[in-house]
Amino acid sequence: VGRTAQISREAVLAAALGLADEAGLESVTMHAVGRCLGVTPMALYRHVDSKNALLDGIVEALLTEVTEIAASHYDAVPGAAEDSHAAWEAPLVALAYAMRDTARRHPAAFPLLLTRPAVTPAARAARDAVYAGLREAGLPADSLARAERLVSTAILGFAASEAAGRFAAHDKTVIDADFAELLRWLRLALTTPPAP
Amino acid sequence: VGRTAQISREAVLAAALGLADEAGLESVTMHAVGRCLGVTPMALYRHVDSKNALLDGIVEALLTEVTEIAASHYDAVPGAAEDSHAAWEAPLVALAYAMRDTARRHPAAFPLLLTRPAVTPAARAARDAVYAGLREAGLPADSLARAERLVSTAILGFAASEAAGRFAAHDKTVIDADFAELLRWLRLALTTPPAP
DNA sequence: ACCTGAACACCGTTCAAGT
DNA sequence: ACCTGAACACCGTTCAAGT
Numbered sequence: 086v087g088r089t090a091q092i093s094r095e096a097v098l099a100a101a102l103g104l105a106d107e108a109g110l111e112s113v114t115m116h117a118v119g120r121c122l123g124v125t126p127m128a129l130y131r132h133v134d135s136k137n138a139l140l141d142g143i144v145e146a147l148l149t150e151v152t153e154i155a156a157s158h159y160d161a162v163p164g165a166a167e168d169s170h171a172a173w174e175a176p177l178v179a180l181a182y183a184m185r186d187t188a189r190r191h192p193a194a195f196p197l198l199l200t201r202p203a204v205t206p207a208a209r210a211a212r213d214a215v216y217a218g219l220r221e222a223g224l225p226a227d228s229l230a231r232a233e234r235l236v237s238t239a240i241l242g243f244a245a246s247e248a249a250g251r252f253a254a255h256d257k258t259v260i261d262a263d264f265a266e267l268l269r270w271l272r273l274a275l276t277t278p279p280a281p
Numbered sequence: 282v283g284r285t286a287q288i289s290r291e292a293v294l295a296a297a298l299g300l301a302d303e304a305g306l307e308s309v310t311m312h313a314v315g316r317c318l319g320v321t322p323m324a325l326y327r328h329v330d331s332k333n334a335l336l337d338g339i340v341e342a343l344l345t346e347v348t349e350i351a352a353s354h355y356d357a358v359p360g361a362a363e364d365s366h367a368a369w370e371a372p373l374v375a376l377a378y379a380m381r382d383t384a385r386r387h388p389a390a391f392p393l394l395l396t397r398p399a400v401t402p403a404a405r406a407a408r409d410a411v412y413a414g415l416r417e418a419g420l421p422a423d424s425l426a427r428a429e430r431l432v433s434t435a436i437l438g439f440a441a442s443e444a445a446g447r448f449a450a451h452d453k454t455v456i457d458a459d460f461a462e463l464l465r466w467l468r469l470a471l472t473t474p475p476a477p
Numbered sequence: 478a479c480c481t482g483a484a485c486a487c488c489g490t491t492c493a494a495g496t
Numbered sequence: 497a498c499c500t501g502a503a504c505a506c507c508g509t510t511c512a513a514g515t
Binding site: 199231242263 | 392395396399434442446450462463465
């Protein structure tokens with residue numbers, strides 16, 4: 086016994102994501118992913134439990150990409166200068182832009198983020214990044230969880246809509262301004278405590 | 282020539298939606314829908330152009346349900362009394378609750394709303410309802426379109442997330458409070474003009 | 478340990494044919 | 497006009513078998 090592995094879990098997920106990028110989510114298929122890697126469909130089952138687990142793996146890859154991009158953009162948020170962001174919100178804005186970036190790089194796969202629970206380590210990392218930003222914003226500890234859910238959902242929903250072409254009737258400049266306005270809304274909500 | 286129709290477009294869409302409700306979106310299948318109606322898969326092609334058009338039809342049905350529920354809840358918004366909503370926002374709040382209601386009735390199908398452009402008459406009707414609410418809220422005409430996109434996206438994203446089980450780790454009371462807070466955020470954004 | 482081959486019950490969609 | 501039947505190239509997944 087003992088045989089050198091031809092494919093790895095990462096290779097499988099990368100091939101699946103690439104397939105989604107090039108030909109849409111509906112062509113992410115055990116047969117097609119196998120074809121990409123020069124392997125029979127059944128060889129994939131050693132690395133993912135099922136087609137569903139494959140899609141969960143794609144979600145994992147997307148979340149990893151989001152947090153990586155966010156980290157690299159942390160010092161240089163697009164439009165930071167003219168937008169006069171307060172220092173506390175830099176990490177949140179970086180994460181928002183990273184989500185939108187990722188949505189545009191993987192428009193077909195991105196909506197999976199809204200559709201799947203996401204309890205993987207990568208999901209936790211993304212959530213923790215939002216937590217850190219909110220804490221720095223001065224939010225009381227007992228509103229962190231709720232604020233995280235609402236902020237993440239708002240940005241995710243926007244990015245997924247854009248990626249899926251729900252705003253396709255409008256120019257990119259219009260959508261960019263929409264996004265800036267969404268960030269203004271979130272800033273407003275986070276800095277205005279509930280009425281007594 | 283001339284033969285009495287056995288099935289109609291509405292029957293096809295209703296069967297498809299029912300199938301999604303009972304067994305998930307992945308079991309909405311030309312073969313399965315045909316089976317539901319006692320007909321071969323090919324008989325469906327007279328009423329919908331393709332599988333994709335069938336899914337668009339489901340979106341149409343969902344949007345129709347949203348606007349119908351909103352209209353019936355318009356006078357009696359849940360929690361209107363203790364929430365002290367201003368009169369102007371009643372239609373918007375009714376629509377928000379209608380969306381969440383519809384998401385819970387059709388959790389598997391609902392995420393389609395975020396994924397498909399929606400340029401059908403039913404989509405226009407839903408959009409017009411939001412427009413009317415925003416106008417009544419006193420929004421200037423040139424911010425209506427943007428506000429409509431952001432409000433709709435926020436509520437849609439929340440409802441889709443809940444339906445898809447993204448908040449499954451939390452009690453219904455927690456999610457209800459999340460939703461109330463989301464409405465507070467939107468109210469805040471709509472009543473606070475951009476800084477000069 | 479890792480991959481293959483054959484097989485099964487399904488898909489979406491076409492085309493020609495029935496009534 | 498509306499539906500059927502046979503057919504095609506695909507699916508996801510199983511099981512036993514090869515190295």
